[in-house]
Amino acid sequence: MAKHLDPRVIKTRSSLKDALINLMQQYKIENISVQKITETAHITRGTFYLHYKDKRDFIASAMTEILDDFFNAVMIDSTGRLPMITTSTQVTQLFSVNAAFSYIETEANMFNVLLNTQANGVFEYQLITRLTKALERFHDQLKSDFLEINVPENIQIAFIVSAYIGLVKNWLADGLIYTPHYMTSSIQKMTALISHDPQKLTFSDFFFTQADFVPHPAAN
Template sequence: MSQKLDRRKKYTRRVLKESLISLLSEKSISSITVKELCEKADINRSTFYTHYSDHYDLLEQIEEEIAQDLRAYLSSYQFTIEEESKLMTQKLLEYIIENKHTFQTLLNQNVDPTFEKRMMNIAQQFLMNNWMPINKGDESYNRYLSTFIVSGAINVIKDWINQDMNQSPKEMSEMISQFTNNGLSIMGENR
């Protein structure tokens, strides 16, 4: 009996998550109601409230699951070796492709920018904790450098998602690595 309940619980949560993502692709989180969400998921409101306090709680849970997945991805790689860095980026991009609709939705204008900020903070913390800092004694320098790198990479990834992922994850990881490692010197070479 408990397996049946667990399956029902998983099904309910999955359907609610998919329904919220679908609604977010059409309108902002503040415009969505729990009633509308439940109708889309074909689940009654009392069932919804046994799992989540409101639709913002559901969104936060979706974001937290993705954040946990990203932390697991990042912690499984060493960031000191350039090839390892490219492979890690490629794996992250493959993860984004597997969850394409979710990322397209959570990184669009209809959603509160907290998801993007949360992803930036995870990546920035990882960089600061695992990357060989250029200025070992200057924490603010390292923070600014990691902010620069991460925000650039996230915006490139957002553009890639908006371009319907027209490059392979491998090609994108090589580009991001090249941009990160060579930055403005690439522009000078192309003049």
């Protein structure tokens, strides 16, 4: 059950998170002190320690919150979106590419800092982990409908996760010169070139690329 947080707590945590992102543009995480964070957020150290045990606890919580918000916004259910499924009626979760690009566009500075300016790669590692686990669940739930290509699943997953995250990083580094709709349409065209049995699933089917996607109620 989701906890109801006091608006003042939400505001404090948001200010601290914004301060962290701001500081990460200038310093590596290991060089960012609690004092720098609280001064940037205009919050006392006492207030900081009311919410977090230490800097490590704060950073872990901040990264988790960012990823939770992102995945809550971009995951949609598979109802009517995987016509090749024949042996399972189970509803699974898909990753809406268009919703992801749109979300990242609205938080472009934050994502650019987290993905393109941090040598330590803390956020990117956690994003890779979350995507990897989501793809593993997708495969486990629909395994009997998957195309067998004689390549281990972990290699397939690593390949596609790296491709998508690399594309996002490049898009951010280029200054978002293409719209989310154009990026989604481009991915749709590229993945369509990969020929496979239309009656079978591949890991690319986890990434829903319908260009005129309308947000599903569950994603709001």
